[in-house]
Amino acid sequence: MANRFVLNETSYHGVGAIQEIAAETKGRGFKKAFVCSDPDLVKFGVTKKVLDVLEGAEIEYELYSNIKPNPTVENVQTGVTAFKKSGADFLIAIGGGSSMDTSKAIGIIIANPEFEDVVSLEGVAPTKNKSVPIFAVPTTAGTAAEVTINYVITDASHNRKMVCVDPKDIPVVAFVDPEMMYSMPKGLTAATGMDALTHAIEGYITAGAWELSDMLHLKAIEIIARSLRAAVNNEPKGREDMALGQYVAGMGFSNVGLGIVHSMAHPLGALYDTPHGVANAIILPTVMEYNAPETGEKYREIARAMGVKGVDDMSQEEYRKAAIDAVKKLSSDVGIPENLKEIVKEEDIPFLAQSAYDDACRPGNPRETSVEEITKLYQSLI
Numbered sequence: 001m002a003n004r005f006v007l008n009e010t011s012y013h014g015v016g017a018i019q020e021i022a023a024e025t026k027g028r029g030f031k032k033a034f035v036c037s038d039p040d041l042v043k044f045g046v047t048k049k050v051l052d053v054l055e056g057a058e059i060e061y062e063l064y065s066n067i068k069p070n071p072t073v074e075n076v077q078t079g080v081t082a083f084k085k086s087g088a089d090f091l092i093a094i095g096g097g098s099s100m101d102t103s104k105a106i107g108i109i110i111a112n113p114e115f116e117d118v119v120s121l122e123g124v125a126p127t128k129n130k131s132v133p134i135f136a137v138p139t140t141a142g143t144a145a146e147v148t149i150n151y152v153i154t155d156a157s158h159n160r161k162m163v164c165v166d167p168k169d170i171p172v173v174a175f176v177d178p179e180m181m182y183s184m185p186k187g188l189t190a191a192t193g194m195d196a197l198t199h200a201i202e203g204y205i206t207a208g209a210w211e212l213s214d215m216l217h218l219k220a221i222e223i224i225a226r227s228l229r230a231a232v233n234n235e236p237k238g239r240e241d242m243a244l245g246q247y248v249a250g251m252g253f254s255n256v257g258l259g260i261v262h263s264m265a266h267p268l269g270a271l272y273d274t275p276h277g278v279a280n281a282i283i284l285p286t287v288m289e290y291n292a293p294e295t296g297e298k299y300r301e302i303a304r305a306m307g308v309k310g311v312d313d314m315s316q317e318e319y320r321k322a323a324i325d326a327v328k329k330l331s332s333d334v335g336i337p338e339n340l341k342e343i344v345k346e347e348d349i350p351f352l353a354q355s356a357y358d359d360a361c362r363p364g365n366p367r368e369t370s371v372e373e374i375t376k377l378y379q380s381l382i
Contacts, residue, residue, distance in 0.1 A: 003210055005255050006149050006167045008174045013244060017177035018050055018137060021092070022057035024173050030133070033061040034088035036079065036103045038069070038095050046139055046183055047094050054092075062086040067095075067102050070154045070161070070269050070276075073118040076105040083110055083132075090133040093171065094180075096192065097143035097276070100136055101151035104169040107131030111168075119155055122162040123360055129168065136171035139180045141231065141242035142192025142277055144199060144250020146174035154270050159351075161266040163360035170254075176247050178240040186232050189242075190334035191277030193228040196246035197327070198261050198280040200224060201288065201302060203253030205295050206364040213252040220249035221305035225330060232334045257364030260356060261287045264374065267355035274343055281336040285328045286381055292320045294367040299323040306330070340381040349378045 012020045025033070033054060037047040042065050054061050064082050067075050083091075083106055093103035105118060111129040115121050136146035145151065149167045154160070184192070203209065204217035223245030230238025264287070265279035292299060299320040303311045306326035311319050332338070344352065353375040356362065362369065 003212070005212065006170055007251060008147055008170060009172045011147065011174040011176060011247070013176045013247070014240070015177065015179050017175045018053055018180065021050065021053050021135060021137075021175060022059065024135065025059050025090075026057070028133070030090045031060065032086065032088040033059060033090055033092045033135075034083050034086050035061050035063045035092045035094060036067065036099050036106070037063065037065055038067045038099050039065045041095050041099075041139060044183060046180065049180065050092065050094050050137055061092070062088060067098050069098055070273060071098050071102045072154045072156045074156070075102055076109070076118050076153060077116070079106040080109050080116065090135065092135045092137065094137045094139060096138065096140035097145045097152070100138070100143065100145035100171070101153060103134050103136075104131060104145075104151040105153055105164070107134050108166060108169050118153060119162065121153070121164045121166070124165050127166055127168055131169045134171040135173050135175065137175045137177065137180060138243070140184060140188065140192040141181055141239070141246045142195040144196065144246050144254070146171050146176065147247055147250040148254035150254060152266065159271050160355055161270045163266065165360065174247070176243050178236070178243040181239050181243060182234065187335065189232045190228070190336060191275050191281065193224060193231060193242055193246070193277070193334065194281035194284070194331055194336055195277035196242070196249050197221065197224045197228070197330070198284050199246070199253045199258070200249040201284065201327070202258040202261055203249065203256055204302065205291060205298050205366050206253070206257045206259050207366055208256035208364055210256070213256045216248050216252035218301055218305050220245050220252065221302060223248065225306045225326070228330060229333055258361040259287070259291070259365035260362055260369060260374065262361040263356040263359035263365070264352070264377065266359050266361070267352045268340075268343060270355070271348060271352065272343055278336060281331045282338070282340055282381065285324050285331070286377060288324045288327065290377060291365065291367045340378070344378060344382050346382065349375055352378055
């Protein structure tokens with residue numbers, strides 16, 4: 001069986017990367033941008049950094065900011081209507097996963113109007129046409145949505161998150177500029193950084209992993225482990241390294257899938273509006289322990305990439321524990337809660353477990369699971 005790998009056509013990395021938006025826009029013959037960015041980024045002037053580039057190059061744009069932290073079907077549908085009225089011919093997504101996921105759904109529906117109900121995009125939808133071209137400008141170092149073929153939309157009417165997977169939605173150009181991330185508060189930096197680490201670790205042990213993805217995920221773990229603490233302290237080198245580390249993780253997991261950490265995190269976001277990175281960070285060590293028997297020697301390499309010394313002299317039990325402990329230590333150091341006690345209600349666990357089992361990420365888990373076993377995992381965390 002052939003292994004498919006999908007990446008951006010072009011990506012720019014480093015301080016000042018957003019300045020390249022003007023040249024890419026004109027070089028591709030685009031005339032007007034439909035800019036998607038969430039209200040807080042607009043309010044605090046982060047979005048303006050890109051708008052200034054467009055204005056300086058005399059490129060027309062229309063701003064759309066009806067985007068929730070966990071974007072909904074309604075956010076997408078109003079965005080589709082606004083795009084049609086705007087006369088734009090490409091999208092610029094500025095933000096974290098919320099803005100980018102909304103942009104991907106808008107771009108796919110404009111090109112494939114038979115999916116305008118949004119909910120029919122769940123899973124691997126049979127779309128025929130590529131999305132309207134998307135330029136992606138991340139402002140968080142976590143989701144890597146700028147380089148993935150995935151997006152997640154909340155179906156608020158059923159309290160569930162829909163995971164959509166479509167290689168036709170990947171942004172054509174990514175502008176990964178750490179200066180766009182400097183204004184992130186510590187809590188968000190920690191949460192999105194742990195989300196990136198979860199991508200790298202789950203992508204490394206997922207059932208679909210292979211040598212090319214393994215190479216990317218191990219490097220991503222290494223970069224994130226050494227730089228997240230510094231990024232949380234808003235050190236420029238830490239910010240720059242995290243911008244790269246999360247992107248490298250995205251290059252990998254987008255092509256091989258994830259596992260039940262994400263399956264369990266998604267319904268927490270849908271039901272309680274829990275920040276995705278926080279949910280992943282809390283769940284990750286517990287699921288790593290659960291998955292350990294099906295991971296061969298991979299936890300040795302995770303421990304090594306996390307900076308653990310002497311792993312070659314450890315037994316399998318020792319290096320597996322060392323890998324999990326290193327993840328717990330990093331999570332604690334950046335201020336992530338230890339458990340879900342302040343989030344999950346006992347009576348909701350049956351719904352959460354069934355939702356997690358039905359989630360599109362669950363089949364990628366290296367260990368076969370069940371609703372009953374996922375129930376026990378949730379219960380162990382409260």
